[in-house]
Amino acid sequence: MFDEAVFQIVPVWTVFFAGIGAIIGSFANVAILRFQSNESVVRPASRCPKCKAPIAWKDKIPIVSWFLLRGRCRACQEPISKRYWIVEALTAALFALVFLKYGWSWTLLELLIFFSGLVIVSFIDLDTFLLPDKYTLPGMVIGLVGAALSPERSFLDAILGLVFGGGFLWAVAYFYYILRKEEGMGGGDIKLLAWIGAVLGWQSIAFVIIAASLVGSVIGLLAASRDQKGMKTVIPFGPSLAFGAVLYALAGQNIAQLYNDFFFPYLTMTP
Numbered sequence: 001m002f003d004e005a006v007f008q009i010v011p012v013w014t015v016f017f018a019g020i021g022a023i024i025g026s027f028a029n030v031a032i033l034r035f036q037s038n039e040s041v042v043r044p045a046s047r048c049p050k051c052k053a054p055i056a057w058k059d060k061i062p063i064v065s066w067f068l069l070r071g072r073c074r075a076c077q078e079p080i081s082k083r084y085w086i087v088e089a090l091t092a093a094l095f096a097l098v099f100l101k102y103g104w105s106w107t108l109l110e111l112l113i114f115f116s117g118l119v120i121v122s123f124i125d126l127d128t129f130l131l132p133d134k135y136t137l138p139g140m141v142i143g144l145v146g147a148a149l150s151p152e153r154s155f156l157d158a159i160l161g162l163v164f165g166g167g168f169l170w171a172v173a174y175f176y177y178i179l180r181k182e183e184g185m186g187g188g189d190i191k192l193l194a195w196i197g198a199v200l201g202w203q204s205i206a207f208v209i210i211a212a213s214l215v216g217s218v219i220g221l222l223a224a225s226r227d228q229k230g231m232k233t234v235i236p237f238g239p240s241l242a243f244g245a246v247l248y249a250l251a252g253q254n255i256a257q258l259y260n261d262f263f264f265p266y267l268t269m270t271p
C-alpha cells in the first residue's frame with residue numbers, strides 16, 4: 001500500500017519525461033548551433049566555441065552542468081550562453097506537460113517529436129531569420145504519416161490542416177506582395193504553418209494564427225520600442241507560430257471553453 005501511495009504523490013513518469021526532454025533539449029542546442037556553422041549534428045564532438053577544448057561528459061549534463069560551471073567554460077572561463085540551459089529547461093517542461101495532458105498515447109509520441117522540432121526551428125529562426133526546409137519538410141511528412149498511423153486523429157484533418165495552414169499564409173504573402181511590392185511573409189512561415197496543420201489538424205489553424213499574431217504583435221511592439229527603429233523592426237514570426245501551436249495542443253480546448261463560458265454562457269449553462 002505504501003508504494004502505491006508514493007506513486008500517486010511523486011509523479012514518477014512526469015519527472016521521467018522531463019528528464020528525457022532535458023536530454024533532447026541538449027541535442028536541440030547542438031542542432032541549433034550547428035545549423036549556423038553548417039556542421040553535422042553528430043560530428044565532431046562538442047567543443048567550447050571559444051577555446052575549442054573538448055567538453056567532458058560531466059560538463060554536458062543538461063541544465064545542471066551550466067549551473068555547476070556557473071555559466072563559464074571549465075578550460076578558458078569564457079561565459080557560456082544562458083541559452084543552453086533555457087532550451088533544455090523549455091524542452092523538459094514541454095515534455096512533462098505533454099505527458100501530463102495526454103498520458104500514454106500515440107498523441108504523446110507525436111507531440112514529443114513535434115515539440116522537439118518546434119524548439120529547434122524557433123531558435124534557428126530567432127538567430128538567422130530562417131526556417132530551414134531541412135526541418136519543415138520532414139515535419140510535414142512525419143505529420144501526415146503520423147496521422148495515417150494514429151488511431152487518435154484523422155488523416156483527412158491532417159491533409160486539410162496542411163493545405164489550410166500553408167494556403168492561408170501563402171495567400172497573405174501573395175496579397176502583401178501585390179499591395180506592397182515587397183516580401184512580408186517568409187516562405188519558411190508558410191511551410192511551418194503547413195507542418196503545424198499536418199500535426200494538429202485544420203481545426204487548429206485559426207487558433208494558431210490568432211495566438212501567433214497576438215504574441216507577435218506584443219513582441220514586435222516591445223522590440224520596436226527598444227531598438228528605436230519604429231515599426232520597421234523585423235522580428236521572426238516562426239517562434240510565435242510555434243507558441244500558438246504549443247498553446248493549442250496543451251490548452252486549446254480549455255481556452256475555447258473559457259471563451260464560450262465568458263461570451264456565450266447560455267450555451268454551457270446547465271438548466
Ligand SMILES: [Zn+2]
Nearest residue numbers: 048051073076
Ligand atoms: Zn573554453
